[in-house]
Amino acid sequence: MILIRMSIFLVSFAYCEETSSDTININITTDDYRVKIYQKIELLKNEIEPIDISSSNFRVIDAILDETTDKIKYFKDHSNLDKKEKDCEKALLKIRKALIKYFILTNRYPKNLEELVPYFTDYIPEINIHGNYDSRIKYISDRKFDKNYENAIDRSSEYIYFSDPQSVYWGFIILNSDRE
Numbered sequence: 671m672i673l674i675r676m677s678i679f680l681v682s683f684a685y686c687e688e689t690s691s692d693t694i695n696i697n698i699t700t701d702d703y704r705v706k707i708y709q710k711i712e713l714l715k716n717e718i719e720p721i722d723i724s725s726s727n728f729r730v731i732d733a734i735l736d737e738t739t740d741k742i743k744y745f746k747d748h749s750n751l752d753k754k755e756k757d758c759e760k761a762l763l764k765i766r767k768a769l770i771k772y773f774i775l776t777n778r779y780p781k782n783l784e785e786l787v788p789y790f791t792d793y794i795p796e797i798n799i800h801g802n803y804d805s806r807i808k809y810i811s812d813r814k815f816d817k818n819y820e821n822a823i824d825r826s827s828e829y830i831y832f833s834d835p836q837s838v839y840w841g842f843i844i845l846n847s848d849r850e
Contacts, residue, residue, distance in 0.1 A: 754798055758845055761795035765829070765843055779841030781833050783807055799828050799847050808846055813837045823848050 765783065768791035773779055780786060783794055796803040806827035815822040816838050822830050823846055830846045832839035 758797050758799060761797045762843065762845065764791060764795055767791075769841055769843065773841065778835070779833070782809060783829075783831055783843075794829075797828050797845075799845055800825060804828050807831055809833050810837070810839075815839070819844070822846075 765786070768786040769779060771790045772786055787793060794805045794807070796805045804827075807829045808822070808824070808827040808831070810822055810830060810832045811834050813834060813836055815832075819830075819832070819839050819842065822832075823844075825846055825848065827846045830844050832842045834840060
């Protein structure tokens with residue numbers, strides 16, 4: 671038998687902060703689900719003190735800890751995606767509002783988005799869509815993608831703007847990403 675002192679630090683790392691005195695500070699400022707998670711973590715920590723684990727069970731417990739680590743990573747990654755999605759939504763909304771203002775005033779859409787600055791928006795927002803913040807724009811100035819605008823997506827920029835007045839998507843702006 672192997673004596674292993676198991677710690678739930680892996681689980682608590684995803685949701686809590688460790689202090690220098692080896693206690694865990696839990697910042698409970700959100701909904702009831704977060705509180706329940708913290709309570710479960712505390713219960714597990716109290717139950718899993720020194721446990722005798724036979725060598726046959728060692729692999730099973732190791733697999734469980736690996737799965738737990740993977741799940742924590744998944745939730746951490748998705749919480750970052752939520753922030754990215756919100757930032758991208760805000761950026762698109764800002765540009766789309768400026769495009770509408772421009773259209774109302776001029777009865778046409780701009781040939782390029784730089785025409786919006788500074789009268790209709792103060793800047794074109796930088797977004798983190800491909801790993802770093804930028805505001806590059808791919809201009810579509812023909813009707814090549816009229817059947818399916820999604821075919822224009824190639825991840826070469828942050829935004830795609832359809833600038834051809836003959837296109838069915840004239841004045842349309844999307845993120846240049848194949849993520850849903």
